[in-house]
Amino acid sequence: DAGVTQSPTHLIKTRGQQVTLRCSPKSGHDTVSWYQQALGQGPQFIFQYYEEEERQRGNFPDRFSGHQFPNYSSELNVNALLLGDSALYLCASSFMGEIYNQPQHFGDGTRLSIL
Amino acid sequence: QQQVKQSPQSLIVQKGGIPIINCAYENTAFDYFPWYQQFPGKGPALLIAIRPDVSEKKEGRFTISFNKSAKQFSLHIMDSQPGDSATYFCAASDGGYGQNFVFGPGTRLSVLP
Incomplete structure (x- = not known):
């Protein structure tokens, strides 16, 4: 049973460029959340997707956008990259079967470095 | 209101010790x-x-203690092992549809052999 998979594992970009990160949720999960984890800090919630729609959003600018596909996989897009966007980007999946908290399972992340 | 505070920032214990990590929150809507x-x-x-x-x-060896009135919760690791050396994060969520999780800043635990 495959867990949450993210690609690529590492990525180097320059300021002003655009990047797309990908996530496949754990089998049986239908909800994907994205987090940004700066070095030495806890994950910060970016947004969550369910039924191909953004359901909740954290305090991140519009440069951060996403998409969820019919097979529940998801993409995170970041435009006009800034040096401060350098971080580990984590994808977490869960099952929205009940309208209550469900455990989130995390992938190992994509390490994004901006030069 | 959305913050979760966590302490200590780092912790060093001997093998077999019981490290304790504490977290506190303000938002009474958190329920997970x-x-x-x-x-x-x-x-x-x-x-x-x-x-x-x-x-x-x-x-197993992990215990959560929760104090609702104080809005605090803690993690105890019994009989800690060198393999437990890692960073530990507490988190809180206000449930419902959104599952917006707020994470603490983390505690780096080192268990010495």
Whole structure:
């Protein structure tokens, strides 16, 4: 049973460029959340997707956008990259079967470095 | 209101010791409190979680104590082992549809052999 998979594992970009990160949720999960984890800090919630729609959003600018596909996989897009966007980007999946908290399972992340 | 405070920032214990990590929150709408363990180069892995209707939950060597009136909760690791050396994050969620999780800043635990 495959867990949450993210690609690529590492990525180097320059300021002003655009990047797309990908996530496949754990089998049986239908909800994907994205987090940004700066070095030495806890994950910060970016947004969550369910039924191909953004359901909740954290305090991140519009440069951060996403998409969820019919097979529940998801993409995170970041435009006009800034040096401060350098971080580990984590994808977490869960099952929205009940309208209550469900455990989130995390992938190992994509390490994004901006030069 | 959305913050989760966590202490200590780092912790060093001897093998067999009982490290305790504390977290506090302000938002009374939070109703789900998980703890995650993260090793270098890996994503966070769910260890144990508690809801506010119980004061303690134990799973293996890991125990969560929860004090609803004080809005505090803590993680105890019994008989700690060098393999437990990792960064631990507490988190809180206000449930419902959105599952917006707020994470603490993390505690780096080192268990010496």
